[in-house]
Amino acid sequence: MSRQERISIITVSLNNEAGLQKTLQSIAQQGDAEYQLIVIDGGSVDGSRAVIDTFSHLIAYWVSEPDQGIYHAMNKGIAQATGDYCLFLNAGDWLVENSLANAAKECTGEDIVYFGCYRSYSDGRVEEQSYPSRLTMRSFFKRTIGHQSTFIKRDLFRQYGTYNESFQLHADYDFWLKTIIIHRASCKYIDRFLCYYDMGGRSSQQSEQSQLEIERVLASYLPIRVLDDYQYWFDREQEMEVLWWYQSKPMLYRVLVFFFNIIRRVIRYVPRQSR
Numbered sequence: 001m002s003r004q005e006r007i008s009i010i011t012v013s014l015n016n017e018a019g020l021q022k023t024l025q026s027i028a029q030q031g032d033a034e035y036q037l038i039v040i041d042g043g044s045v046d047g048s049r050a051v052i053d054t055f056s057h058l059i060a061y062w063v064s065e066p067d068q069g070i071y072h073a074m075n076k077g078i079a080q081a082t083g084d085y086c087l088f089l090n091a092g093d094w095l096v097e098n099s100l101a102n103a104a105k106e107c108t109g110e111d112i113v114y115f116g117c118y119r120s121y122s123d124g125r126v127e128e129q130s131y132p133s134r135l136t137m138r139s140f141f142k143r144t145i146g147h148q149s150t151f152i153k154r155d156l157f158r159q160y161g162t163y164n165e166s167f168q169l170h171a172d173y174d175f176w177l178k179t180i181i182i183h184r185a186s187c188k189y190i191d192r193f194l195c196y197y198d199m200g201g202r203s204s205q206q207s208e209q210s211q212l213e214i215e216r217v218l219a220s221y222l223p224i225r226v227l228d229d230y231q232y233w234f235d236r237e238q239e240m241e242v243l244w245w246y247q248s249k250p251m252l253y254r255v256l257v258f259f260f261n262i263i264r265r266v267i268r269y270v271p272r273q274s275r
Helices: 019-027 048-054 070-080 100-105 154-162 171-182 208-217 225-245 251-275
Strands: 007-013 036-041 059-064 085-086 112-120 127-128 148-152 187-198
Touching: 007 019, 007 070, 007 251, 019 036, 019 048, 036 048, 036 070, 036 171, 048 059, 059 070, 070 171, 085 154, 100 187, 127 187, 148 154, 171 208, 208 225
Parallel strands: 007 036, 007 085, 036 059, 112 187
Antiparallel strands: 085 148, 112 127, 112 148
């Protein structure tokens, strides 16, 4: 890998032939962008090996063998990375056309450089996902930034360790809290879209296991009294977001206010009648 290749792209996959094809194809179409491509396959038994062979001319390192989960696979990729920054683009995610070279130019020494991403759903829907330009604990309370749209300086893994493999779904979330919130890693947000995020993955699904793991990550960094306060204000913010949405629909908002006033008058009237 030449000194110009400052980006190591790590792609992990397991029995996702179509997703791996889409991911590697998007990397192949990045024009003159320079990168080190690492593919960590978990011992797939579908056609993934044939896909790897097709793109072997682009791949600096690959392995196909059983692993202990997605973050174990990512850690194996980190061990092979030689770039200044790592980008984790899982099978099924894909880069915006001609985005990589310009994105790499934005990596100018910051610990973390993050971009917006598109959320891609199985029904064909695509949603834009942007992030705050300033990251605080409020930014990360039950929220996160896009793992697949973030360049992470490789030195951070040497300094603070790789992904905690005891977390099955949200070890990247744990890594953000450890590096950005606790150790104040430097961050830069670029308000452009880097990639499409496949929303079919396990970590993107709302489930009891996912919520419990997020709470376990939070509890490992914040005392319960602080968590209670954050939960209170998080709930209030959710309520306000609903109100703000209604206020953005003037006609609907006026109708709701009209009926609210009627109900309020009825409630006030009923006690007087019952005396």
